[in-house]
Amino acid sequence: MIFFLLLQLLLGMAAGVFNLSLVVVTAHNAIAALLLLSVVNLDHLLTPQKAK
Amino acid sequence: MAPVPHQKQIATWLLIVAAMIFVMVVLGGTTRLTRSGLSIVEWRLFEGTLPPLTEAHWQELFELYKKTPEYRKINAGMDLAGFEKIFWLEYLHRLWGRLIFFAALAPLPWFLWRRRIEKRLVPRAVAVPLLVALNGVLGWFMVASGLIDIPRVSPYRLTAHLGLAVAIYAYILWMALNLISERAPVNTPPGLRRFAHAVTGLVFLMILSGGFVAGTKAGFAFNTFPWMNGRFFPEGMYAMQPFWINLFENIATVQFNHRLLAYLLCLVIPLFWWQVMRAETAD
Numbered sequence: 001m002i003f004f005l006l007l008q009l010l011l012g013m014a015a016g017v018f019n020l021s022l023v024v025v026t027a028h029n030a031i032a033a034l035l036l037l038s039v040v041n042l043d044h045l046l047t048p049q050k051a052k
Numbered sequence: 053m054a055p056v057p058h059q060k061q062i063a064t065w066l067l068i069v070a071a072m073i074f075v076m077v078v079l080g081g082t083t084r085l086t087r088s089g090l091s092i093v094e095w096r097l098f099e100g101t102l103p104p105l106t107e108a109h110w111q112e113l114f115e116l117y118k119k120t121p122e123y124r125k126i127n128a129g130m131d132l133a134g135f136e137k138i139f140w141l142e143y144l145h146r147l148w149g150r151l152i153f154f155a156a157l158a159p160l161p162w163f164l165w166r167r168r169i170e171k172r173l174v175p176r177a178v179a180v181p182l183l184v185a186l187n188g189v190l191g192w193f194m195v196a197s198g199l200i201d202i203p204r205v206s207p208y209r210l211t212a213h214l215g216l217a218v219a220i221y222a223y224i225l226w227m228a229l230n231l232i233s234e235r236a237p238v239n240t241p242p243g244l245r246r247f248a249h250a251v252t253g254l255v256f257l258m259i260l261s262g263g264f265v266a267g268t269k270a271g272f273a274f275n276t277f278p279w280m281n282g283r284f285f286p287e288g289m290y291a292m293q294p295f296w297i298n299l300f301e302n303i304a305t306v307q308f309n310h311r312l313l314a315y316l317l318c319l320v321i322p323l324f325w326w327q328v329m330r331a332e333t334a335d
Contacts, residue, residue, distance in 0.1 A: 005321050012314060013277045020271050022085050029081035032259050033074050033221065039255050039321075040222050042328065043248040044229045046240050 001042065004035040058168040059231040062177070065159050066228035069180065072152045073221040079145050080214070084266060088141035090122045093199055095192040101150060103143055110136065122203035149188050157181040176227060183223070187216045207267025207300065214263040218256065244331055251324050258317060261310045270303035270310070280308065 011028040018024055083089050093116045094100070104110045114135045117123050123130065160177060163169050169177050194213045198205035265271050280286035286304040298305040 001321060002325055005317060009314060009318065015271060016275045016277055019275055020085065022082065025085055025271075026078055026082050029262075030074075030078045032255075032262060033077050033218070036218065036222060036252075036255050036259065037074075037225060039248075039252050040225050041229065041233075043252045044226055044233065046245050046248045046328070048240065049230070 001035070001038040004031055004038055007031050008035055058166075062163060062169060063228040063231040065155075065163075066180070066224045066231075069152060069156050069184075070221055070224040070228065072148070072155055073217060073224070076145070076148055076152060077214070077217055077221070079141075079148055080217070081266070083141045083145045084210075086138065086141055087122075087126075088138040089145075089195060089205065090120060090198045090203065091117055091135065091138040091142045092146065092195075093117060093120055095195075100146060103140075113139070120199050120203070121201055122198065125203050146191075149184075149191065153181060153184045153188065156184045173227075180220075180224060180227075183216070183220045187213065187220065190216055204269075205267070207264050210267040211260055211263030214266075215256075215260050218259050222252070222256070241331060244327055247324055247327060251320055254313070254317060254320060258310075258313045261306070261313050264300055264306045265310050268301060268303050268306050270307040273303045274307055278311075280304070280311075 008028065008031045011024055011031060014024045015021070015028050092100070092113070104113055110132060114132050117135055127134070160181065163177070164174065190209070190213045194205050194209035197209050274280040274286060276282075278284070286308055289302065289304045289308060290298050291304075292298045292302045299309065300306065
């Protein structure tokens with residue numbers, strides 16, 4: 001999660017500096033989805049299962 | 053307790069759909085960045101599955117594109133070869149959407165018929181292909197907004213399309229994790245659980261804010277960091293009236309808010325991580 005956050009920040013800054021280069025912005029989109037995946041996973045782990 | 057075999061099957065199905073949505077989010081961003089999204093001006097659910105196979109069909113689609121504001125105002129003079137280039141990405145985006153719908157729908161009747169899905173989970177599982185279909189409709193609704201007079205799609209519709217895709221992705225992941233993952237001890241502090249929900253919500257909000265950055269093309273406006281044209285608070289941040297419209301349509305405010313949410317996540321995620329680690333150590 002921390003790794004994805006840092007990578008996402010770097011890509012966000014690079015996207016601006018490199019005038020929205022296709023590769024950088026595409027990676028920025030992908031890492032956003034991976035960051036959400038890692039957060040959802042941790043959120044899920046911390047949420048107890050409801051009784052069936 | 054280890055998941056029972058049919059739970060694993062259902063989770064695999066859901067994770068495949070989630071992975072396909074992940075690819076779709078990336079592909080959607082690329083489609084937009086290459087200005088390909090407005091190249092197909094019709095929404096033919098079944099006939100559109102096949103690409104043009106004859107020169108005459110290519111020409112017919114190109115003639116339709118020539119009537120759009122994007123061609124008239126931005127791509128005037130583009131030849132058929134140029135049109136083919138932007139056509140393929142949008143075609144792939146739509147084809148992949150159809151495949152996601154197929155992957156979300158196809159195994160469902162079998163799972164239902166074999167009673168593989170717990171009764172209480174049936175409505176949630178049925179919702180998966182319905183939500184995917186809804187986002188397909190929303191995608192066309194978005195494209196349609198860019199075919200009228202201004203050669204760009206509505207940032208609201210674009211963000212709704214992206215937001216729904218990401219929400220479906222998170223929803224499917226959650227369902228799959230419910231089936232295969234070991235849950236946390238029940239004694240997780242309620243405060244930490246609320247914090248986890250808040251962080252998830254904040255990341256989702258950040259993605260929506262990115263949708264508005266893309267939709268308003270705010271990313272092209274300020275190419276320095278951390279300053280925005282030499283200032284922390286860019287000029288003209290609240291120049292539009294009424295006030296709320298700045299949050300969605302003023303490129304200075306839209307990009308500033310995206311950065312602000314990033315700063316907030318930089319504080320909140322490490323703090324959340326530290327809290328989780330502390331709770332684990334306390335156990």
